[in-house]
Amino acid sequence: MNNIPYYGPAEVKASLKYEELVSALELALADFSKGPEGGVSQPLRATAEVTKFNGFLAAMPAYVSSRQALACKLVTFYPNNTAKDLDTHMAHILLFDETSGEIKAIMDGEVITAMRTAAVSAIATKYLAEKYEILAVLGSGVQATAHTEAFCKMFPIKKVNIWNHRTEGAEKLARYVKESLGIEVQVFTDVQSCVEEADIINAATFATEPILKEYSMKPWVHINYRRSSYHLRILTAVGAPRPQWQELSAELMNNSTVYVDSFLSATKESGDVIKSGAKIYAEIGEVILGTKKAEINKKTIFKSLGLALEDAVSARLVFDVMEQNKKTAKP
């Protein structure tokens, strides 16, 4: 048990690049959707409710054989922490040796939670969207910021629209977009106007009641002389991870083709899915595998709950980089 390495947030951030994360997670999500022969073992996360303080503690173990990644994340989420000026999510990940079960490293899980969630939304967007110029972001916290950063890195985004239930949060994120990413940005005080012109919408809030009710499919000006059509817009929705919480209206869910990260997680944990009774069309892994096609005549929602396999793969990437750094640092 001696000398277990610990990697803090700065080391984790320095070790992870979105491009590597995206390729590794894409393969792992495909493995997951293959079923038992994919070599992924991941039970539904166990969540303890701390009702008195409106908090949750979740244990998220997973094994991804193709990456030699065996890990368990422990994550707390306390929506009321904002008022105390504390992060709402706090997490650590334990990485184990797949051959012996020995612990290999302990690391910060907050950076991984932010980056892997954004990376998975970007994967869904890559497969399911058709145009990538205007991004609408609902929320301005950790996930909204990570999604904005990842999407502006991965796609040719020309403009970012931001809405948050507290406008000062939206303005802070807008300053980051303008000053650090150098992209045109606009803050909205109304959700519907924020999403109206967007090609991609990211919903990443702590809402417990629907904030987005509906939106129109955006007309595609013309593709050729005979056909006028729509372009596929995608809504990636990462919030409302509890069965009683909703971020999207039931109407919107039922009028869309719904993709998820995991059937099991979505049907047990997602209030957006459970309360609307919306039908799930596919796991994103099935789209990556090509066993389910992208539907092109309806609105598209990718509902993400967050999977332990994503944490395990990310933690393994961090460990490999840190080990490599150790080797190259030796005389």
Ligand SMILES: NC(=O)C1=CN([C@@H]2O[C@H](COP(=O)(O)OP(=O)(O)OC[C@H]3O[C@@H](n4cnc5c(N)ncnc54)[C@H](O)[C@@H]3O)[C@@H](O)[C@H]2O)C=CC1
């Ligand atoms: N799908 C996944 O893999 C993951 C999902 N999440 C979920 O994503 C959501 C956002 O997480 P973070 O950005 O880390 O949290 P955060 O606390 O950093 O940001 C929350 C955002 O939601 C806004 N907000 C708070 N209460 C609201 C309400 N009642 N209505 C509308 N907006 C509200 C805040 O102003 C802030 O912009 C949470 O629901 C969280 O549990 C978090 C991690 C992973």
Ligand SMILES: O=C([O-])C1=[NH+]CCC1
């Ligand atoms: O995947 C994750 O770590 C979480 N999803 C919702 C809250 C935390």
